[in-house]
Amino acid sequence: MHIKAQRVYLALRVATSLFMSIVFTASGVFAVINAQLSPLQLVLLGTALEGTIFVFEVPTGVLADTWSRKCSILIGLVLIGCGFVLWGSFNRFMPMLIAQMLWGLGYTFANGATDAWIADEIGTERAGILYLHAAQLSQIGSLVGMGLGILIGSFYVARAIVTGGIGMLALALATAVSMPETRFQLGRNSSAVSGPRSMGQTLRASLCIVRGRSMLIMIFTIGAFLGMASEGYDRLNSAHLLRDFGHPFKMVQPVVWLGALGVMSMVLNFAAVQAASRCVDTASHRSVSRAMLLIDSFLIASMLLFALAGNLGAAIGYQWLIGMARTIRSPLDSAWVNQYVVSEVRATVLSMRSQMDALGQLLGGPLVGWIGNVISIRAALALTAIALTPVLFVYVAVLRQEQANEK
Numbered sequence: 001m002h003i004k005a006q007r008v009y010l011a012l013r014v015a016t017s018l019f020m021s022i023v024f025t026a027s028g029v030f031a032v033i034n035a036q037l038s039p040l041q042l043v044l045l046g047t048a049l050e051g052t053i054f055v056f057e058v059p060t061g062v063l064a065d066t067w068s069r070k071c072s073i074l075i076g077l078v079l080i081g082c083g084f085v086l087w088g089s090f091n092r093f094m095p096m097l098i099a100q101m102l103w104g105l106g107y108t109f110a111n112g113a114t115d116a117w118i119a120d121e122i123g124t125e126r127a128g129i130l131y132l133h134a135a136q137l138s139q140i141g142s143l144v145g146m147g148l149g150i151l152i153g154s155f156y157v158a159r160a161i162v163t164g165g166i167g168m169l170a171l172a173l174a175t176a177v178s179m180p181e182t183r184f185q186l187g188r189n190s191s192a193v194s195g196p197r198s199m200g201q202t203l204r205a206s207l208c209i210v211r212g213r214s215m216l217i218m219i220f221t222i223g224a225f226l227g228m229a230s231e232g233y234d235r236l237n238s239a240h241l242l243r244d245f246g247h248p249f250k251m252v253q254p255v256v257w258l259g260a261l262g263v264m265s266m267v268l269n270f271a272a273v274q275a276a277s278r279c280v281d282t283a284s285h286r287s288v289s290r291a292m293l294l295i296d297s298f299l300i301a302s303m304l305l306f307a308l309a310g311n312l313g314a315a316i317g318y319q320w321l322i323g324m325a326r327t328i329r330s331p332l333d334s335a336w337v338n339q340y341v342v343s344e345v346r347a348t349v350l351s352m353r354s355q356m357d358a359l360g361q362l363l364g365g366p367l368v369g370w371i372g373n374v375i376s377i378r379a380a381l382a383l384t385a386i387a388l389t390p391v392l393f394v395y396v397a398v399l400r401q402e403q404a405n406e407k
Contacts, residue, residue, distance in 0.1 A: 002122050005118060005121035005180055005182075010133070012171070012175060012179075013114075013138050013141075014134075014138055015174075016077075016138075019145060020164060021141065021262075022145045023149070023164035025255065026160035026161050028237075028238030028242075030158060032238060037093060037096075039235075039236060039239060040372065040373045041369075042235040042372075043235045044097070045096060045097060045100050046100070046231050046361060046365050047231075047366055047369075048097045049101065050227070050231065051101075054362055056105055057112075058355055059108075060072060060108040060109045060112075060113075061108075069114075069181060070175075070181040073114055076108070077106065078168075081166065083105075085166065086099040086102060087100070087161050087165070131332075132277040133277070135327060135331040136273045139327070142269075143263055148160075150260070153255040154256050157255055160255075221356070223360065224356040226357060227357035227358060228360035228361065228364030228388070229384045229387045230360075231365035231384075232365065232368030232369070232372075237306070239377055240377050240381060241258070241315060241316075241319075244315075261320075265320050268323070272324040272325075276291070279291070286399070289336070291332055292329060292336065293392070295325050297392060300389055302318050302321040302322045306319055307382040367383075368384060371383060
């Protein structure tokens with residue numbers, strides 16, 4: 001059963017990356033060129049997404065822990081698919097805003113539940129290794145998705161987004177048929193059936209674990225700063241390339257050359273994750289902490305250089321470095337949090353971690369968008385890098401705490 005669960009998890013991660021890559025290959029061009037959104041509107045789309053995640057992340061995590069991780073994942077895939085279909089069906093701000101909220105709600109159902117499900121099915125030590133392996137294979141899915149996004153988007157950009165949404169709906173159906181759930185017990189956190197009382201007990205248990213473990217508080221703090229920094233970058237990096245450097249390839253549509261750059265980025269990301277899987281012991285607290293410190297230091301420098309790049313070639317190079325750092329840190333972050341939580345509240349605590357990221361994006365996103373409107377996109381992107389620098393001091397505290405725990 002372990003083998004089947006691993007295969008389903010890997011297939012789910014790869015397919016999700018593929019369909020999302022189709023969407024994201026076209027989404028930047030669709031928002032900047034087709035919908036003609038301003039920097040502030042671009043960031044407000046992200047604010048709507050992250051606001052939804054912030055509100056619903058923990059309730060849906062509690063639901064996954066007390067009801068069913070599998071059902072939570074299926075609901076999430078369906079909602080994400082519907083959000084993508086709506087997103088690509090209109091090139092106006094308000095429908096796109098609603099689509100972001102629908103996508104965000106779906107993300108909260110699937111996010112913590114997916115990693116919690118596989119950690120229960122195969123154990124946390126195996127899960128840490130599997131997270132890195134899934135991140136590698138997901139790069140292949142993203143590569144294929146980018147190719148399809150370029151192909152479909154070169155004819156009609158919006159159709160690529162709708163195609164990705166339909167793919168997510170089909171993935172939900174396939175997952176419903178194939179996903180095992182053997183280690184989860186309904187209502188195991190309560191003597192009663194799964195309901196409000198059981199959900200309340202799960203939430204209280206999760207909060208007690210977080211309050212009682214300073215390491216989790218520091219990890220969550222890092223997540224909040226990362227969210228604050230990432231929102232502006234995610235929404236403005238395509239606008240930076242398209243508006244600050246113009247259209248360098250006059251005979252090629254933007255979706256094609258941006259997609260081609262993304263393909264190269266995925267190749268580099270795959271190699272980076274391969275190197276990380278060999279160098280980082282995901283079962284060791286100190287090994288993961290040191291790796292995260294190094295990665296985030298590299299990320300800060302790359303984001304700042306991307307904002308200040310004087311030519312398109314340099315900007316593309318720094319964008320690739322940012323992609324590598326973020327791709328490596330994602331599975332390591334999941335493994336890091338899993339080291340400090342127990343099975344009964346795993347999805348809820350992982351959801352709390354994502355909620356802190358969403359909080360950071362909510363606090364930082366509108367300010368970054370406003371600066372992009374009144375000053376420049378470059379200034380807004382530079383601010384995103386500066387906003388991440390406090391995490392370096394938190395990492396120092398993390399390493400000191402881990403050293404003290406070992407004595």
